[in-house]
Amino acid sequence: MQTALEFQPLRLPEHVQRLRAEVRAFIRSEIDAGTFDPDSPEEDWSVHKQFAKKVAQRGWIGMTWPRQYGGQERSFLDRFVVNEEMMASNAPNTVYFTADRQSGPTLIKYASERIKSEVLPKIIAGEACFCIGMSEPDSGSDLFAAKCKATRTDGGWKINGSKIWTTNAHRADYMIGLFRTSSPTDKNRRHGLTSFLVDMKAPGITCNLIDQMSGVRDFNEVVFDNVFIPDDQLIGEVDGAWKQATTELAYERSGPERFLETFAVLRKLVEIAGSKPDARMTEAIGGLVAELHALRRMSVSVAGMLEAGREPVSEAAIVKDLGTLWEQDLPQRVRRATAHLPIDAASYGGFEQVLQFNTRIAPKLTIQGGTTEILRGVIARGLGLR
């Protein structure tokens, strides 16, 4: 772990910063045109769909992927800045976000040639939305307890069972899901699970929306009733999905989305604080900005490790553990910082709504994509404690 904690102080290279300027100008023009509001996430799915097309036209989806599938083989750092600029301004990136971050890279590594040549170009065009089928009613953090079954049939597999808490399943074109293909063994309880690419339009799939306390409607229960999966939609090794997870997790856990989810609250705080607030307010803002900067620099450093071809599993877990706790706490701290301001309806109107929304989504941030408890287990393993 001594080397794992090296965290080189990466400076993003000049060409990456030029790309950032382009992305920022694009986002600015979209905000000015009224496409979306940077203070709160866009709810209208058609806005997300149109936005994905525009981003695709600029070549900013799947930009690190191989040319033969329509990618540009650009650096991971390029993707990093596109992503962080989108996150910081609440851009409507939901259509392509999951596919660009993890589903595409998984397909590139493990999918059949037919799937790669058919699906990857669709993602790059901003036309394929992915969801991740992991959690089940009786298996959340403990992924290896999954029961949703895939059984052999002529020319492929039949899936029966259900997944739950599946974000965007109701509007996704594809799912990459984890299914039970045989029983775990005494020696290896992780054995027996297999990844498949599921076409969400396939007959037998029902998505039931589950409302969240935040008012967000993107959770689903996904029920599979004899859903047929052709053989070449197998991803990786039968019964061996557990071997495939490591690198993906580093990508999934170290990105700016792990500390920028509630960033709008901080920007709003600076807005209502004005240019010369009292010491109590400046101290609060200074502390928050310092901590956010430190998190981001760590995330940039992990991006550099990924770009260098390393597998920074513990480092990524640290970024997510610290980052999600920070973004979860942010609305509470912003609330305290504003406690002594006079209530002025004009300046508070927008602020209060932004604060409320982000306070409502906060509990979810340390659960999705690996809970705090799971992450700490991963970090402890990296230190040799388990």
Place this chain on the structure above:
Amino acid sequence: MQNDDLVAASAQRLFADVADIQAVIAAKDTSWKDRLWAGVEETGLNVAALPEDLGGAALGLYDSLGILRIAGGAALAAPLAETLLAGWMLGAAGLEMPAGRIAFGPSSFFDDVTLHADGSVSGAVARLPFARECAHAALLARGPEGLSVVLIALDDAAIERNSNLAYDPVDRVTLSKCRVVATRRAPAAFTADTALLIGAAARSLQIAGALEKILALTTEYVMQRRAFERLISGFQSVQHSVAQLAGEVAVSVSAARSAADAIEGLLKQGRDFGDPELRLEVISAKIRTASAAQKGAAIAHQLHGAIGVTREHVLHRLTLRVLAWRDDYGNESQWRERLGQLVCERGPEALWPLLATR
């Protein structure tokens, strides 16, 4: 092996040989301090950041500050950071650096050092680290022609002894029309708080290095200590505490190194100490390492149990120092306020662009 790796390796060896933490606790007197300092000068660690034409090693700020991470890991109770920074500041002003230990200031926002037209200096530095052990002090002073770097002999100053949380000297130094050994206008890149900024960067690296050592000690301890008929590293609550400590260590190392890299890189580009990017990097590092010090020390002590609070155990040499270092060259509350001012003056639209510059 690169030059800077060699320096790092020799620093590590030197600290292990003459300032081993357990040996320092057992020492009957402080003669190890003189042996340590002789070794520091022999290996040239004191002149790491001094330009070559002035007799220095010209390592550059990033690598020089990197030495302080190692010194932090050794819980080094000697003015190495201060002397190294004094050499950097004197060198930047084109002044010769004397041999021996040199204090470095101002070290707090309340200090005030004024260079008079007659060439003498007056003022006070409230908590000057290691002042009583140093022959000289390099100070940034307000002069009749603007900011000046001054070198004084501490024999000419009134020193009132005081010590910090870790029992190390932080003496009150009062200067009244004190003779100046050498002085020169400060480089154009300097601001009035440059000594505080570079001192804050140094302390951040020391804290980061010490926290790394604290993590190593803690990991080792929980993997050998048994309770309830098993190694305590097997308990999930213990694993999660160690993981949290590791997170604090990681963010400290990352922030401190990033700050050092930013100072060196931005100054090379011709930016100055008023540059918002540079200030964000350095101030964040000090604020974040200070809070990591608090949380990290608490976790390490909790996991070590009673043995960790004994004088004989090495842990307190590290934990008390990381906590003490929070107060040098601006504490986290003072820096938070200043960073907040900077952010608010620039307004909400400038916040993200500032964060995403590097």
